[in-house]
Amino acid sequence: MKFRVERDVLAEAVAWTARSLPVRPPVAVLAGLLLTADENGLALSGFDYEVSARAEVSADIAAEGRALVSGRLLADICKSLPAKPVDISIDGTKVNLVCGSARFSLLTLPVEDYPTLPEMPSRSGAVPADVFAHAVAQVAVAAGRDDTLPILTGIRIEIDGDTVTLAATDRYRLAVREFTWKPEQQGMSAFALVPAKTLADTAKSMTGEVELALSSGASGEGLVGLTSSGRRTTSRLLEGDFPKYRSLLPSESLSYATVATAPFHEAVRRVSLVAERNTPVRLSFSAGELVLEAGSGDEASASEALEAQLDGDDIAIAFNPTYLLDGLGALDSSHVRLAFTTSTKPAIITPTTAEGGGDGTEYRHLLMPVRLSG
Amino acid sequence: MSLSGVWTDVVGQASAVDVLASAVAGEPGAMTHAWLITGPPGSGRSVAARAFAAALQCAAGGCGDCRECHTVLGGTHADVEVLSTELLSIGVKETRELVRRAALSPAGGRWQVIVAEDADRLTDQAANALLKAIEEPPPKTVWILCAPAIEDVLPTIRSRCRSIHLVTPSTAAVAAVLVRRDGMDENTARVAALASQGHIGRARRLARDPDARSRRADVLALPRKVGDVGSCLRAAERLIEAVKADVAATAEVTDAAERESLKAALGIGTGAKQPPGAAAALKELEKRQKTRATRSQRDGLDRALVDLVAFYRDVLAVQLGSGVDLVNEAEAPAVQDVATASTPEVTLRRIEAVLACRTALETNAAPLLAVEAMTLGLR
Numbered sequence: 001m002k003f004r005v006e007r008d009v010l011a012e013a014v015a016w017t018a019r020s021l022p023v024r025p026p027v028a029v030l031a032g033l034l035l036t037a038d039e040n041g042l043a044l045s046g047f048d049y050e051v052s053a054r055a056e057v058s059a060d061i062a063a064e065g066r067a068l069v070s071g072r073l074l075a076d077i078c079k080s081l082p083a084k085p086v087d088i089s090i091d092g093t094k095v096n097l098v099c100g101s102a103r104f105s106l107l108t109l110p111v112e113d114y115p116t117l118p119e120m121p122s123r124s125g126a127v128p129a130d131v132f133a134h135a136v137a138q139v140a141v142a143a144g145r146d147d148t149l150p151i152l153t154g155i156r157i158e159i160d161g162d163t164v165t166l167a168a169t170d171r172y173r174l175a176v177r178e179f180t181w182k183p184e185q186q187g188m189s190a191f192a193l194v195p196a197k198t199l200a201d202t203a204k205s206m207t208g209e210v211e212l213a214l215s216s217g218a219s220g221e222g223l224v225g226l227t228s229s230g231r232r233t234t235s236r237l238l239e240g241d242f243p244k245y246r247s248l249l250p251s252e253s254l255s256y257a258t259v260a261t262a263p264f265h266e267a268v269r270r271v272s273l274v275a276e277r278n279t280p281v282r283l284s285f286s287a288g289e290l291v292l293e294a295g296s297g298d299e300a301s302a303s304e305a306l307e308a309q310l311d312g313d314d315i316a317i318a319f320n321p322t323y324l325l326d327g328l329g330a331l332d333s334s335h336v337r338l339a340f341t342t343s344t345k346p347a348i349i350t351p352t353t354a355e356g357g358g359d360g361t362e363y364r365h366l367l368m369p370v371r372l373s374g
Numbered sequence: 375m376s377l378s379g380v381w382t383d384v385v386g387q388a389s390a391v392d393v394l395a396s397a398v399a400g401e402p403g404a405m406t407h408a409w410l411i412t413g414p415p416g417s418g419r420s421v422a423a424r425a426f427a428a429a430l431q432c433a434a435g436g437c438g439d440c441r442e443c444h445t446v447l448g449g450t451h452a453d454v455e456v457l458s459t460e461l462l463s464i465g466v467k468e469t470r471e472l473v474r475r476a477a478l479s480p481a482g483g484r485w486q487v488i489v490a491e492d493a494d495r496l497t498d499q500a501a502n503a504l505l506k507a508i509e510e511p512p513p514k515t516v517w518i519l520c521a522p523a524i525e526d527v528l529p530t531i532r533s534r535c536r537s538i539h540l541v542t543p544s545t546a547a548v549a550a551v552l553v554r555r556d557g558m559d560e561n562t563a564r565v566a567a568l569a570s571q572g573h574i575g576r577a578r579r580l581a582r583d584p585d586a587r588s589r590r591a592d593v594l595a596l597p598r599k600v601g602d603v604g605s606c607l608r609a610a611e612r613l614i615e616a617v618k619a620d621v622a623a624t625a626e627v628t629d630a631a632e633r634e635s636l637k638a639a640l641g642i643g644t645g646a647k648q649p650p651g652a653a654a655a656l657k658e659l660e661k662r663q664k665t666r667a668t669r670s671q672r673d674g675l676d677r678a679l680v681d682l683v684a685f686y687r688d689v690l691a692v693q694l695g696s697g698v699d700l701v702n703e704a705e706a707p708a709v710q711d712v713a714t715a716s717t718p719e720v721t722l723r724r725i726e727a728v729l730a731c732r733t734a735l736e737t738n739a740a741p742l743l744a745v746e747a748m749t750l751g752l753r
């Protein structure tokens with residue numbers, strides 16, 4: 001293996017790939033970064049058994065080959081190299097790296113012990129990276145973090161023609177986001193359950209256009225692939241049946257309240273300061289006003305009143321403050337609309353504007369209320 | 375059924391290999407989602423489990439040469455998770471992580487295999503945490519649990535697994551492996567195989583390492599050293615020392631090798647500054663090696679006691695004139711001496727003393743005190 005590559009190109013690609021290497025590798029070879037030089041250029045790959053990352057860059061390949069070197073060390077070296085072309089070659093059990101007058105010699109790890117990298121599934125469609133990252137972030141807040149129920153730690157991706165639906169729930173709340181994209185084939189439909197943390201981290205790091213690949217067929221089954229500008233990530237999917245969440249979304253509600261998002265969010269945060277662990281924040285909606293309360297008479301308590309529009313019957317309802325804050329924080333609109341049936345049935349948070357509306361199904365965040373005693 | 379590919383190292387277990395190989399071949403009804411491999415120590419439970427895992431991942435059903443086979447046997451395959459412990463038990467925290475792993479789909483598209491090498495060391499809570507995952511794993515997930523005996527795992531786990539029992543490999547089979555794989559001459563191989571009583575790993579060490587043989591001889595010299603109280607106490611101390619030396623000799627080699635490979639992977643020692651997280655990773659390895667040392671001393675002492683039991687078994691065999699093969703052929707004169715100097719009743723009482731010491735050690739008795747009590751009982 002022997003090639004020459006631009007310093008900035010290499011440093012950026014190495015830094016991106018090394019980011020996904022496990023901090024505490026279960027086996028030593030996983031701390032390695034695989035360099036593959038072939039006719040397509042140079043590919044850098046990392047793998048932690050669950051997520052694989054691969055960056056492709058163009059390089060002058062003098063001899064093809066593969067080598068496995070310590071990823072963190074290579075990243076540190078590349079960061080500090082002078083701005084000159086980098087020559088990398090393999091010499092026995094060493095990798096030599098020459099950049100200007102700087103020379104490094106790195107030990108290689110046994111390439112034959114390195115696990116087979118998962119194959120990239122075939123492309124399903126594309127969506128702008130910022131839209132995708134924002135959608136994933138809005139849904140990921142509702143995903144569970146409890147490993148005893150693995151399926152709830154995932155984000156469900158459903159593709160139906162040119163609509164993509166993302167959904168996540170941890171049994172106490174449910175977030176559903178829809179967006180349109182450019183599918184590879186019209187009328188395709190597919191679904192997958194991707195670990196939420198992986199999807200959120202990966203979506204954040206992508207730029208330009210994201211290509212989403214869901215597995216079909218034998219090779220790369222059970223995988224999701226995300227590609228943007230020469231960088232691709234694959235992740236293993238979670239298996240199991242995701243709850244049938246569509247039936248949880250009530251079809252109609254008895255009352256609707258519209259509140260400005262930012263003041264609401266701040267007020268909840270203030271009032272919840274006195275809410276002890278596992279105690280709710282109570283919301284009372286009446287015409288033109290919303291009163292928030294937390295704490296009890298025996299202990300510290302707080303209340304705050306906000307302006308609100310109410311359409312329908314007065315209602316008093318209580319929520320876990322953290323979940324309510326997560327839900328409000330996931331919105332990007334100036335106002336929020338809350339839809340209620342009764343104080344013991346789930347409420348739905350949707351984005352809206354000062355003028356009202358908000359019947360859209362672009363983003364829906366369903367919250368289970370806390371039952372008020374007495 | 376010829377033993378080829380990954381099955382070569384599963385020694386003397388033709389019927390178990392038959393069952394596993396037909397499961398790999400996809401014969402109807404032969405495959406299931408959870409297996410429990412049981413067998414006495416040294417019969418190759420974890421070797422069988424890994425071979426089975428490799429065969430499941432290999433496109434050719436366990437050729438032993440391809441990349442998939444190589445990485446499974448080397449412990450780096452992405453779809454094979456091995457849970458083994460160097461501690462005395464496996465807690466609920468480690469198993470929770472496994473439950474999550476079990477819910478993932480395989481990266482390579484074949485099987486996701488989870489091997490729990492020490493299922494007998496699962497605490498009850500840990501085993502309970504696994505129940506759901508073992509009963510109904512996703513379609514591509516396979517569990518392989520290993521334990522010395524079927525009674526060592528909870529009935530609720532047992533009932534969810536298909537059981538494969540490994541037998542103690544015959545002396546001839548063990549000796550054949552030593553000759554074939556390690557190039558031992560037949561006599562050394564046979565003596566080592568006999569002395570190890572079917573424990574393949576132990577047989578190999580005895581055959582290859584003269585120091586290990588001499589340390590074992592030290593242990594077996596004990597029965598002739600116990601006389602008055604003073605000599606008993608000295609003998610006990612020597613036994614503990616011998617075990618410590620034996621364990622330290624093996625640990626030194628593996629510890630250093632592990633440290634070096636981790637250092638290379640983290641990029642330490644090639645001139646650059648220590649990368650972040652490296653110190654923590656090294657410290658973690660050291661901690662793991664230390665707990666392993668504690669466990670292997672316990673295991674080592676237990677092995678020495680089993681050797682002693684085998685010695686008295688030989689004595690009993692000679693006393694009763696049963697004519698079976700001696701386990702300790704090399705120590706035949708010593709066996710004769712002890713046999714003529716005592717009666718079968720005494721021998722049985724001595725065996726009981728050794729077994730009582732094993733039980734005491736299992737319940738966390740101080741090793742030196744327990745062994746002293748035993749040597750006094752051997753008089």
